Amino acid sequence: MTTIVTPSRSDRQLLARLLTEARDRTFQLLEPLSSKDLRAQHDPLMSPLLWDLGHIAHFEELWLTRNLDGQIEFVEMPGLYNPFEHPRSTRGSLPLPDLERCRAIMDEIRQRVLQRLDEADLDSAGPLLRDGYVYQMVLQHEYQHNETMLQTLQLKQGQPYTPVERQSPPAGPAKVLTGGMALFPGGSVPIGTDDRSAAYDNERPAHLVKLEPFWIDVTPVTNGEFVEFIESGGYSNREFWSEAGWRWLETSGVQCPKYWSPTAAGWSTRSMDQVQPLDPRHPVAHVCYYEAEAYARFRGKRLPTEFEWEAAASWEPAAQYKRQFPWGDAPVTSKLANVDQLMFGTTPVGSYPENVSPIGCYGMIGDVWEWTSSNFEGYPEFESFPYPEYSEAFFGSEYKVLRGGSWATRPGAIRNTFRNWDYPIRRQIFSGFRCASDA
Numbered sequence: 001m002t003t004i005v006t007p008s009r010s011d012r013q014l015l016a017r018l019l020t021e022a023r024d025r026t027f028q029l030l031e032p033l034s035s036k037d038l039r040a041q042h043d044p045l046m047s048p049l050l051w052d053l054g055h056i057a058h059f060e061e062l063w064l065t066r067n068l069d070g071q072i073e074f075v076e077m078p079g080l081y082n083p084f085e086h087p088r089s090t091r092g093s094l095p096l097p098d099l100e101r102c103r104a105i106m107d108e109i110r111q112r113v114l115q116r117l118d119e120a121d122l123d124s125a126g127p128l129l130r131d132g133y134v135y136q137m138v139l140q141h142e143y144q145h146n147e148t149m150l151q152t153l154q155l156k157q158g159q160p161y162t163p164v165e166r167q168s169p170p171a172g173p174a175k176v177l178t179g180g181m182a183l184f185p186g187g188s189v190p191i192g193t194d195d196r197s198a199a200y201d202n203e204r205p206a207h208l209v210k211l212e213p214f215w216i217d218v219t220p221v222t223n224g225e226f227v228e229f230i231e232s233g234g235y236s237n238r239e240f241w242s243e244a245g246w247r248w249l250e251t252s253g254v255q256c257p258k259y260w261s262p263t264a265a266g267w268s269t270r271s272m273d274q275v276q277p278l279d280p281r282h283p284v285a286h287v288c289y290y291e292a293e294a295y296a297r298f299r300g301k302r303l304p305t306e307f308e309w310e311a312a313a314s315w316e317p318a319a320q321y322k323r324q325f326p327w328g329d330a331p332v333t334s335k336l337a338n339v340d341q342l343m344f345g346t347t348p349v350g351s352y353p354e355n356v357s358p359i360g361c362y363g364m365i366g367d368v369w370e371w372t373s374s375n376f377e378g379y380p381e382f383e384s385f386p387y388p389e390y391s392e393a394f395f396g397s398e399y400k401v402l403r404g405g406s407w408a409t410r411p412g413a414i415r416n417t418f419r420n421w422d423y424p425i426r427r428q429i430f431s432g433f434r435c436a437s438d439a
């Protein structure tokens, strides 16, 4: 007797495993927290962690049960967990169910989701189910909220957060390779993707962008390099700052990256519960767009556009081939790059020797998100799918694009074409940058 295993059968098993794995990680992150810490609004910028939890589950219910019965509108998301009804700063006063109750709701939803998955037609003609797209979307939603939760945990008031499991950095000294720049020869470069199995609507469609030759930093800007900016008066030298940047600087009074403190022995930084002397070899983190922009001017450089960033990360000019990841098409793992959260911080630049792009840029994926000079806009012929509130609602000049993922990004939510965005003043995100210049 032979058993015929259809591809969609194994796809279903894979998706079920991924859903379970995502949930396990979500709960692992929250394991060390008291019920008070789960409910607290630790910062006006962030939701209570209990809100993220309930929101993750109700988003999943909306897309993996209700939407399979007939198209819904995103605004039908239940009131408590609808992000558009409740701005983050107000979520601390919502009557959120406690962890036990929330967990029961999440388990109940998940059971129904897995039942539906058993019958789901992943070979469907419709783009929502075909190749499991909607499942990949829901998975990435949970992954992204994990990173949001880690921003909250880093901001946490009271006792600093102590993870239950922590990875140590790769052995062996990192190659010291700061300060260099790589040349991108320019030309017509494919940007974005036509993938419909996992990519978000904002990554589509693939289209050619004509680029002039440019230089781009081989590594993200390091703490050591950033200290030179501070020590040469970077935060008080008007000429390095854009008008909006200078306004931000004057109102915020900022003098260094977030989570840095001056001590008698020099700078120290905090990553979760670990306060350490500033390691000059790590990429600078928790800087806003304006700080990145000012630093670039200080060096006589500029920030790359998101297209330059993507070209430098993905394009093999000689082979005319576009890689999915800087190192090639092998999926992201925490062996290849500092991703997947469990490092709970950055690593020295160059710690992952295989994490190098065709033109020789290190660490484009992992450690820190990288600010680009681009506004978050739809690509030519952008089509909103499956709901405008993920991307389209945020298009415009208010948001800047960040690329490349951070140590807090789960591997399933990062690739060369992935676009993140935030306000240019935000610093609680795991954000750094690298510079570029015209060739």
Ligand code: AVJ
Pocket (backbone or CB within 6 Å): 141, 144, 145, 148, 390, 419, 420, 421, 422
């Ligand atoms: C893509 C990170 C900007 O957090 O606002 C989560 C991801 N969208 N739930 C965000 C997201 C809906 C989004 N970012």
Ligand code: FE
Pocket (backbone or CB within 6 Å): 055, 059, 083, 141, 145
């Ligand atoms: Fe969300």
